Amino acid sequence: MDHLALPLARYDALPDALLRIGPRDIRSVFPDSALIELTGLAGAPVFLSVLLHGNETTGFYVLQRLAHWMRTHKLPRPLLVFVGNVTATEAGVRHLSGQPDYNRIWEGGRDREHDLAQQVLAEVRAAQPFAAIDIHNNTGLNPHYACVNRLEPEFLHLGSLFSPTLVTFNNPSSVISMAMSKICPSVTVEAGKSGDARGIERAFDLVLDTLHLHAFRASGLDREVSIYETIGRVELARHVSFGFTETSDADLVFPADLERWNFTPLEAGTPFATSRVPAPVLRVLNAEREDITERFFTREGEVIRLARAITPSMLTQDPQILREDCLCYLMRDIAAPVKA
Numbered sequence: 001m002d003h004l005a006l007p008l009a010r011y012d013a014l015p016d017a018l019l020r021i022g023p024r025d026i027r028s029v030f031p032d033s034a035l036i037e038l039t040g041l042a043g044a045p046v047f048l049s050v051l052l053h054g055n056e057t058t059g060f061y062v063l064q065r066l067a068h069w070m071r072t073h074k075l076p077r078p079l080l081v082f083v084g085n086v087t088a089t090e091a092g093v094r095h096l097s098g099q100p101d102y103n104r105i106w107e108g109g110r111d112r113e114h115d116l117a118q119q120v121l122a123e124v125r126a127a128q129p130f131a132a133i134d135i136h137n138n139t140g141l142n143p144h145y146a147c148v149n150r151l152e153p154e155f156l157h158l159g160s161l162f163s164p165t166l167v168t169f170n171n172p173s174s175v176i177s178m179a180m181s182k183i184c185p186s187v188t189v190e191a192g193k194s195g196d197a198r199g200i201e202r203a204f205d206l207v208l209d210t211l212h213l214h215a216f217r218a219s220g221l222d223r224e225v226s227i228y229e230t231i232g233r234v235e236l237a238r239h240v241s242f243g244f245t246e247t248s249d250a251d252l253v254f255p256a257d258l259e260r261w262n263f264t265p266l267e268a269g270t271p272f273a274t275s276r277v278p279a280p281v282l283r284v285l286n287a288e289r290e291d292i293t294e295r296f297f298t299r300e301g302e303v304i305r306l307a308r309a310i311t312p313s314m315l316t317q318d319p320q321i322l323r324e325d326c327l328c329y330l331m332r333d334i335a336a337p338v339k340a
């Protein structure tokens, strides 16, 4: 293990050069992870984190939009920006091999990335922020949605500024939004696939609207939202081969249009996959990482069916995400806990 601390560079402005580069050139502007402190007219700062995942470029384009906007406007509130994994951004990957996932380092650990996270957390805590926004993309077809770790009105208000589709989760617990939720209202935005222009627009608007917001609603919600609670995370068994066409000769075969199921309610009995190997191929884990597979899937011969009605999210056909992270999350919709 390398004990040399990872550098965290400090800035007090967004460099002009940011407007002239693409995400892969990020290190010409930010050679290391960076904390940028931008002054605003009044009030507590908004904390914004971008590029925790190097290939999720919407956060980069939001920073560019901000730099452009700030040429003619003053920030209504201070803004504290953390630019995360710049070496992965340069390489165009989620994280480099040998690096941990930068959105799984926020609840302590022994690597120097954990130390970096603790350093950022200490600074954010000291700044007593008004809100925290973390910008991400996903690989599958999903609507734009916002994830909150608490169902309190302030969190729901913040999430609803991005999208009427809200997801609550507490697994994995080592994500930045979870750490931030102990400090201030926080949100993770999933702004579609990298480069999705509407996702960039929406994420930028969220940052701008939050900067202009005087206070969060402390009770009630002033708009219609759908709230989904994540109740399981579906992982693939190791060493199982998988495919997405009926003609695939893989051990485990999913429908070709699997991603169309994201945020779509599926009924009990829906055929979910075909398995040609007798051993368990899918595993559903709850937040405590207990195996709860039997509540969700049943098997008849080679066919794996849903044992109950469920709404999946983040289903992806990206083999790297599938192997490294998970196949999808399983959600149920819940009533908004606060009424307008």
Ligand SMILES: [Zn+2]
Binding pocket: 053, 056, 103, 136, 137
């Ligand atoms: Zn991400």
